[in-house]
Amino acid sequence: xxxxxxxxxxxxxxxxxxxxxxxxxxxxxxxxxxxxxxxxxxxxxxxxxxxxxxxxxxxxxxxxxxxxxxxxxxxxxxxxxxxxxxxxxxxxxxxxxxxxxxxxxxxxxxxxxxxxxxxxxxxxxxxxxxxxxxxxxxxxxxxxxxxxxxxxxxxxxxxxxxxxxxxxxxxxxxxxxxxxxxxxxxxxxxxxxxxxxxxxxxxxxxxxxxxxxxxxxxxxxxxxxxxxxxxxxxxxxxxxxxxxxxxxxxxxxxxxxxxxxxxxxxxxxxxxxxxxxxxxxxxxxxxxxxxxxxxxxxxxxxxxxxxxxxxxxxxxxxxxxxxxxxxxxxxxxxxxxxxxxxxxxxxxxxxxxxxxxxxxxxxxxxxxxxxxxxxxxxxxxxxxxxxxxxxxxxxxxxxxxxxxxxxxxxxxxxxxxxxxxxxxxxxxxxxxxxxxxxxxxx
Numbered sequence: 207x208x209x210x211x212x213x214x215x216x217x218x219x220x221x222x223x224x225x226x227x228x229x230x231x232x233x234x235x236x237x238x239x240x241x242x243x244x245x246x247x248x249x250x251x252x253x254x255x256x257x258x259x260x261x262x263x264x265x266x267x268x269x270x271x272x273x274x275x276x277x278x279x280x281x282x283x284x285x286x287x288x289x290x291x292x293x294x295x296x297x298x299x300x301x302x303x304x305x306x307x308x309x310x311x312x313x314x315x316x317x318x319x320x321x322x323x324x325x326x327x328x329x330x331x332x333x334x335x336x337x338x339x340x341x342x343x344x345x346x347x348x349x350x351x352x353x354x355x356x357x358x359x360x361x362x363x364x365x366x367x368x369x370x371x372x373x374x375x376x377x378x379x380x381x382x383x384x385x386x387x388x389x390x391x392x393x394x395x396x397x398x399x400x401x402x403x404x405x406x407x408x409x410x411x412x413x414x415x416x417x418x419x420x421x422x423x424x425x426x427x428x429x430x431x432x433x434x435x436x437x438x439x440x441x442x443x444x445x446x447x448x449x450x451x452x453x454x455x456x457x458x459x460x461x462x463x464x465x466x467x468x469x470x471x472x473x474x475x476x477x478x479x480x481x482x483x484x485x486x487x488x489x490x491x492x493x494x495x496x497x498x499x500x501x502x503x504x505x506x507x508x509x510x511x512x513x514x515x516x517x518x519x520x521x522x523x524x525x526x527x528x529x530x531x532x533x534x535x536x537x538x539x540x541x542x543x544x545x546x547x548x549x550x551x552x553x554x555x556x557x558x559x560x561x562x563x564x565x566x567x568x569x570x571x572x573x574x575x576x577x578x579x580x581x582x583x584x585x586x587x588x589x590x591x592x593x594x595x596x597x598x599x600x601x602x603x604x605x606x607x608x609x610x611x612x613x614x615x616x617x618x619x620x621x622x623x624x625x626x627x628x629x630x631x632x633x634x635x636x637x638x639x640x641x642x643x644x645x646x647x648x
Contacts, residue, residue, distance in 0.1 A: 521557055581612035
């Protein structure tokens with residue numbers, strides 16, 4: 207031990223403690239699948255992205271807390287029964303294969319960074335979403351998401367009113383904190399970010415939780431109150447795309463989630479949303495007016511990104527990709543690619559971009575036919591966001607979690623209905639006999 211430096215000893219002790227906690231957590235979560243899923247959702251919602259672990263030879267890449275938790279939770283949930291392959295599994299496989307192939311196709315350093323993001327953000331979220339509803343009733347998963355994101359929404363409203371974010375006080379010395387640990391402003395007003403590190407990430411994540419919340423196994427008035435809280439919270443992010451996707455999620459749910467929402471409930475929800483929109487519109491309008499050309503310039507910048515389509519390759523990183531002397535990544539003259547669809551084509555190639563576009567089109571078709579599960583509706587409502595913002599922080603992981611959830615729930619006999627997978631066969635038989643007895647009495 208005398209040959210080891212003090213810093214190395216401290217690091218080894220920290221590693222030993224972390225390993226011990228992981229083993230203990232595995233043993234506990236192994237026996238409690240619901241606790242495992244709930245724990246992961248809590249980490250996703252309330253642990254900032256900058257509290258991750260450095261990986262790689264120089265620690266240049268980070269393992270997000272939600273990804274580290276995903277590794278533990280997936281290990282605790284495996285093995286699963288009744289697993290069936292989905293077309294979404296083929297899409298996820300294509301994304302991974304293309305990311306790994308890109309490393310051999312040129313711009314290896316840039317491609318390696320993109321591949322690490324695919325594995326640590328996309329795959330981690332997708333696998334949890336794919337497996338969780340096979341071990342836990344999907345309706346319970348919907349309820350857990352509804353509860354956690356309602357708390358996220360309440361904290362966002364408090365942040366919007368008080369301009370105090372407790373999560374940014376949890377500092378870290380890595381580069382992620384310098385990127386995501388500051389509060390944005392619009393029109394001189396601080397924007398709510400919660401633990402998501404960015405107002406757009408928070409707004410879009412809340413919007414994605416809306417259709418899932420409307421399908422949660424709670425009373426209508428409670429679901430309506432939860433969704434209304436999320437809608438108000440998106441206002442305090444002052445993210446246009448967050449507000450648009452939230453309203454789109456409500457609209458699609460009201461129109462196409464008919465087995466989970468009665469006609470009277472649809473009327474009540476629509477009325478409440480219209481009234482709430484009328485109340486908050488003056489606030490939103492005033493902030494955007496004070497922002498002046500900030501919002502319009504942002505939209506124009508996104509429009510200019512279309513010029514990068516010509517630099518994309520079939521597979522691999524685009525020819526326009528380059529890093530400057532400071533290590534910052536650029537595509538042509540653009541450093542920030544505010545469109546996940548365009549960024550996918552630039553980092554993984556046109557083939558993957560087309561495959562994702564086809565998957566989204568298929569999702570739209572399922573929604574229009576009334577065959578979409580709540581998770582699929584949530585993804586379709588996010589299409590405007592995919593076109594205009596990049597997948598960042600926990601929003602990225604949450605998107606692919608919902609994609610995995612959609613892949614599993616769409617395999618149910620009637621995906622549009624609230625799902626109860628994995629229950630003993632005697633439960634539906636008992637309900638059926640009770641219905642028959644009641645019919646006989648009538």
